[in-house]
Amino acid sequence: MALLEINNVTKRFGGFTAIHQVNLSVVEGSTHAIIGPNGAGKTTLFNLVSGLITPDEGSVEFRGRPMVRMKAHEIVKIGMSRSFQRVNVFSGRSCMENVQVALIANAGLHYHPFRDASRLFLREAAELLAMVNLTEETARRAGELAYGKQKQLELAVALAAEPKLLLLDEPTAGMSITETRSSIRLIKDIVARKGLTLLFTEHDMEVVFGIASTISVLHHGKIIATGTPEEVRHNEQVKRIYLGKD
Numbered sequence: 001m002a003l004l005e006i007n008n009v010t011k012r013f014g015g016f017t018a019i020h021q022v023n024l025s026v027v028e029g030s031t032h033a034i035i036g037p038n039g040a041g042k043t044t045l046f047n048l049v050s051g052l053i054t055p056d057e058g059s060v061e062f063r064g065r066p067m068v069r070m071k072a073h074e075i076v077k078i079g080m081s082r083s084f085q086r087v088n089v090f091s092g093r094s095c096m097e098n099v100q101v102a103l104i105a106n107a108g109l110h111y112h113p114f115r116d117a118s119r120l121f122l123r124e125a126a127e128l129l130a131m132v133n134l135t136e137e138t139a140r141r142a143g144e145l146a147y148g149k150q151k152q153l154e155l156a157v158a159l160a161a162e163p164k165l166l167l168l169d170e171p172t173a174g175m176s177i178t179e180t181r182s183s184i185r186l187i188k189d190i191v192a193r194k195g196l197t198l199l200f201t202e203h204d205m206e207v208v209f210g211i212a213s214t215i216s217v218l219h220h221g222k223i224i225a226t227g228t229p230e231e232v233r234h235n236e237q238v239k240r241i242y243l244g245k246d
Contacts (some may be wrong), residue, residue, distance in 0.1 A: 003028040003165055003197050004049070009058035011048055011221075017043045020221040021058070026165070026214075031191060031198045033208045036218035037241070042201040045218065046169050049199075050082045051075040062165065076106075080157040082167035088154060091143030095134055095153050098142055099125040102160035128156040131190060148179035152186065159190070166191070168200040172207050186212050209233070217241075 011019040018041050026032045034042050047053045050059055051072040060067045062080055065091035089098050103121040129138055130153040137145060142153055149173060158166060171187060172180040184207055191198050202208050208215060209229050216226040217238050225235045232238055 001028050002026060003063060004199065005059075005061040006049065007046075007059045007061075009045075009048060009060065011044055011053065011055050017091075018221050019048065019055070022218075022221070022223050024223060024226070026197060026199050026217060028164075028197050029195070030213050031211050032200075032214045032216065033202075033212035034199070034201045034218055035205075035208055038041075038203075040169050040218040041221040042218055043169055044221075045205055046082065046167055046201060049112070050080065050167060067220050068105060076161050076163075079162075079164035080167065081161040081163035083151070083154045083158050083169060083171060089142045089150060089157060092141060094139050094141055095129055095145070095156075096125050098153060100126050100161055102157045103128075105174045106161045124231045125160075128159055129153075131157045131159070131193075132186065146179075148175050148183065151175070151183065155187075155190070163196065165197045165199060168198065170203060172202065172204055180204060180207060183207075 002025040004024075006022055006024040007023055009019055009022045010017065022045065034045065036042055044053070048055050051067065051070050051074070054069060062075070062078060065078065067075060090101070092100070097118075100118070100121050103124055107121075109120070126135070126138065132155050134149065134152055134156065137149060142150060145153065155171070168187070172183050175183060187198070188211055190196070198211075200211070212228065212229055215229055215232040217224050217232060219241050224241070225232055225238050227235070
């Protein structure tokens with residue numbers, strides 16, 4: 001059963017067509033990667049799915065519900081959460097506070113001058129930090145963390161929304177080989193433990209073929225292939241355009 005359906009989606013910026021009639025189904029429980037050369041339109045497609053921009057044509061449905069023109073925060077509320085290529089956390093706040101803010105927002109609570117927000121969701125935040133291996137960093141400011149740990153924190157923030165579908169935009173970008181391999185293990189473990197559907201973009205083929213159950217290849221804003229890792233690995237068009245022929 002498809003959790004996310006993208007139908008004939010097109011997005012133009014002036015005279016440039018960034019996404020052209022893209023059709024994509026993300027099956028519930030799958031780990032679906034979108035790969036493609038730089039400039040292929042991967043992040044634009046993520047922005048369309050997560051409500052940051054609106055398509056010029058086509059439709060996006062999540063759990064059978066039309067999403068076009070929904071606000072980003074409304075999309076989070078119905079079960080979709082994402083991370084970004086660049087780390088998107090409050091660098092001056094502690095890891096605990098970053099996750100607490102996300103939990104407070106997810107609960108629909110608003111700031112009240114007589115409520116001490118620092119006491120809210122302490123247990124839940126601690127559990128999420130433990131899940132991403134940041135228990136020892138709880139009190140540290142996010143901006144003091146190494147880059148890989150900041151990405152782990154961003155993952156905890158995304159999980160605070162209790163998503164059914166998790167979108168990760170280049171989750172290992174800028175990481176060392178050691179950090180990348182650790183991140184692969186962490187993402188696989190969390191997706192399995194929480195029963196999530198994962199849609200992610202990635203430039204590192206070790207990550208893609210180590211995680212994905214399904215891969216779609218985007219080239220010049222068009223999907224040119226979708227299949228299992230082995231099917232995509234042996235697709236002649238994909239090898240010519242992106243993976244490189246042996």
